Amino acid sequence: RQSAAMLRMGQVHEDEYYLREWLSQDGEVRRTRFPGTLPGVVQHNGGGAILASLPPGNWTYAWIRDGAYATLAMATLGMATEARASLEYYLDAEAGRFKDWMELAAYGIPDYQISLVRYYGFGVEETDFNAFGPNLEFDGFGLFLWALRGYEEHTGDQSLAEDYWPTISERVGDVIVALVDPVTGLVRRDSSIWESHWNGRERYWAYTSITAARGLCDAAAIAERVGDGERATLYRDTANELRQAILDELTDGDGALASTREEVQLGEGNWDAAVIDAVAMGLYDPQGPNAAATLAGLDANLITPASEVGWSRNDDDSDHPGGNDMSPWGSVYDSVEWVITDLRGSMAFRSAGDEARADAMLQWILDQAQANYLMVAETFNATTGVYENNTPMLGFGAGAWTLALAHRAGDFQDAACGEYWVDMGGGDTTGGQTSGTTGGMADGTTGG
Numbered sequence: 001r002q003s004a005a006m007l008r009m010g011q012v013h014e015d016e017y018y019l020r021e022w023l024s025q026d027g028e029v030r031r032t033r034f035p036g037t038l039p040g041v042v043q044h045n046g047g048g049a050i051l052a053s054l055p056p057g058n059w060t061y062a063w064i065r066d067g068a069y070a071t072l073a074m075a076t077l078g079m080a081t082e083a084r085a086s087l088e089y090y091l092d093a094e095a096g097r098f099k100d101w102m103e104l105a106a107y108g109i110p111d112y113q114i115s116l117v118r119y120y121g122f123g124v125e126e127t128d129f130n131a132f133g134p135n136l137e138f139d140g141f142g143l144f145l146w147a148l149r150g151y152e153e154h155t156g157d158q159s160l161a162e163d164y165w166p167t168i169s170e171r172v173g174d175v176i177v178a179l180v181d182p183v184t185g186l187v188r189r190d191s192s193i194w195e196s197h198w199n200g201r202e203r204y205w206a207y208t209s210i211t212a213a214r215g216l217c218d219a220a221a222i223a224e225r226v227g228d229g230e231r232a233t234l235y236r237d238t239a240n241e242l243r244q245a246i247l248d249e250l251t252d253g254d255g256a257l258a259s260t261r262e263e264v265q266l267g268e269g270n271w272d273a274a275v276i277d278a279v280a281m282g283l284y285d286p287q288g289p290n291a292a293a294t295l296a297g298l299d300a301n302l303i304t305p306a307s308e309v310g311w312s313r314n315d316d317d318s319d320h321p322g323g324n325d326m327s328p329w330g331s332v333y334d335s336v337e338w339v340i341t342d343l344r345g346s347m348a349f350r351s352a353g354d355e356a357r358a359d360a361m362l363q364w365i366l367d368q369a370q371a372n373y374l375m376v377a378e379t380f381n382a383t384t385g386v387y388e389n390n391t392p393m394l395g396f397g398a399g400a401w402t403l404a405l406a407h408r409a410g411d412f413q414d415a416a417c418g419e420y421w422v423d424m425g426g427g428d429t430t431g432g433q434t435s436g437t438t439g440g441m442a443d444g445t446t447g448g
Contacts, residue, residue, distance in 0.1 A: 045093050045123030048085030050394060052118075053378070057390030061126070062119040064090065064140035065193060066395030068147040069340070073395075073402035075147075075154040076411065083151050084160060090114055090144055091164050093123035095171070103136055103198050107188055110178050113171035114140045117195075132329075133198040135191040139208045141176045142215025146281070149218035150412075161222050169231055173219040176212045177238050184261060185245030187212045193274050194313065196329060203326075204261035206250045207274040213242040214281040217417035236417055243283055243421040247290065250275075256293035259314055262326045269319035269326060271301040273311040273341035279348035282413075285420040286351035295348060306385035309360045310342040336379040336388055339365060343400040347407045362404060369401075376401055 050067035052059035059066075067086060075083040095113045098104060116136045117127040127134045148168070152158050161168060181188045184204060191197055192205030216239035223232035249261050258264045259272030276298065278284055279291045302311040316330030342361050350358035368385065369376050376397030378390040392398065406412060 043122070045089070046121045048082075048087075048089035049093075049119060049121070049123065050086050050089075052395065053390040053393050053397075057378070057392065059378075059390050059393070062089070062121075063395070064115050064118065065137075065143055066393070066399070068140070068143035068395065069403065070395035070399035071147045072150040072154075073399035073406075075151040076402055076406045080151075080155040080157060083155065084157065087144075087148055087151060087160060089123065091167055093119055094125050097125040098127065098134070098136060101134070101136075103133060107179065110175055111171055112141070112175045113167055114144045114175075116140065128195075130197055132201050135195045135197055136202075137192055137195065137208070138176075138179055138187055138190040139192055139205075139211040141172050141179075142208075142211035142213070144172060145215030145219045145222075146211065149222060152222070158225070162226055165222075165226050165228070168219070169223065169228065173216065173223070173231065173235055176216055177234060179212075180238060180242065184249050185241055186249055186261065187242070194272075194316075194334070196327070201329065203259075204249070206246060206257055206259060206272065207277065209242050209246050209250070210275065210278045210281065210283060213239045213246070213283055214277075214416050216242070220417065239417055240421065243416070244424055246278065246283070247421075247423045251290065252293075252297075254293045254297070255290045256297040257290060260326065266326050269315055271297060272314040273298055273302055273338065273345065274313065276341060276345050276348050279351065280344040280407075280412075282415040283421060285422075286348055287353060288420065290423075291348065291352055295345075295352065298345070304337045304380075304382040306380055306382055307337060307342075307361075307364045309357065309364055310337045310380070311345065312336060312382055313338040313341055333379075333389070335382055337382050337385075338379050338396075339376060339393065340396040340400050343404040346404050347412065350407060351413065358408070362408070365401065 049062040050070045052061060052063045052066040054060070067090070071083050071086040074086070091113065093115070095115055096111050098116050099109055099111065115125040116138065117125070117134075120126050127136065145168075148161060152161060176187070179188050180186070181204075186204045187209045189202035189204055190208055191202060193207045196203060216235040220232045220235035220239065223229070223235060246257070250258050250264060252258055252264060252270060257275035257278055258270035259275065260270070263270035275294060279286045279294065284290050298311055301315055302313075304310055304312055312335045314327075314330075314334050316327040317332060317335035319327065319330065342365060346358045346361040349355075349361070365376065368380065368387070372387055372391070375392035377387040378393045378396060379388045380386065381388050403412060
């Protein structure tokens with residue numbers, strides 16, 4: 001079907017780009033262009049890259065998302081040299097390749113440093129295509145900042161952020177601020193964690209705004225330390241505005257966090273296990289009403305029969321039988337059980353006080369790994385529990401496993417920006433007081 005719809009691809013034009021044309025579902029011809037040549041001498045900037053999977057898994061690319069979880073896991077394990085090399089890889093790799101693409105023309109995205117998707121071996125920014133165009137994802141900016149500060153806290157090495165601060169601030173932190181939509185208060189529509197592609201499939205994804213808020217909180221702390229007070233204030237205020245916008249725009253009638261704003265407005269098909277990082281990353285009180293409603297909703301809608309403790313990643317495979325909903329691309333890849341969301345969910349349950357459930361999720365994944373040469377998989381069959389898709393996974397497997405064990409030992413229990421966010425009901429998020437709270441944050445709550 002994709003081949004039949006393709007009109008032209010691979011013609012190199014005088015200004016050295018490929019033109020890709022295809023027919024959209026509405027019958028219109030759409031075009032994308034991308035760089036078409038490599039220089040005569042290619043500088044190898046691949047050192048430090050973290051691949052999403054090792055062979056025999058197929059994901060032998062350096063995704064920023066998988067890499068962030070793995071980098072922070074290495075810092076936790078005392079692998080300071082490897083973790084620093086990974087962070088340096090992102091700071092030295094080619095980036096900004098998609099800045100002027102027509103898909104992003106309306107956003108006016110500034111020069112950026114962190115890939116919008118992934119990298120090839122030389123440190124070359126890359127994305128994939130299907131009939132709906134490219135994947136373009138904004139969650140990597142926040143994830144990088146989160147991993148960077150976590151590296152500092154676990155290794156004591158503050159020199160990396162200090163040496164690269166102009167790049168980090170101008171081409172990572174400032175980019176998140178520029179991507180906040182003034183209408184919704186959320187990060188603008190993108191392809192996000194589950195890579196929905198573009199051309200009508202981009203959404204206001206909760207995961208992107210969650211990671212952006214956490215990353216800006218961490219960037220604010222670094223900015224304050226390096227003496228950039230103006231950015232420290234800007235990043236912290238923007239993070240808190242995002243935390244409020246998530247509650248205003250991305251929760252259902254019970255206060256549970258939803259996958260996308262579009263599905264919230266539709267009123268159905270909005271369950272997505274990726275939102276649990278809002279709790280695991282400390283944006284909201286894990287024992288508060290939003291966390292409780294989210295965990296209950298995920299259990300009611302996504303729990304798998306194989307494990308009875310883990311989740312499918314979302315409901316996109318089952319929320320549109322015979323119809324055409326807000327996420328018509330759903331497939332079995334959505335309904336299988338995902339290790340990354342199980343492990344982040346384990347952290348959320350533990351912080352919420354349900355240690356038995358948290359331990360049960362860890363034990364299930366451990367049992368599976370012990371039966372498979374200690375390799376952690378990407379996903380399990382939802383009915384049988386058999387390994388499916390890619391193995392062994394790194395950030396989405398062994399890295400996330402390490403972070404969950406560190407959390408069980410007392411690590412990663414900090415609240416974003418120092419305090420959990422309390423719903424201000426759409427009010428001022430930068431300094432007002434309500435019900436004994438200041439600036440929307442729970443007074444005295446540290447998350448420890």
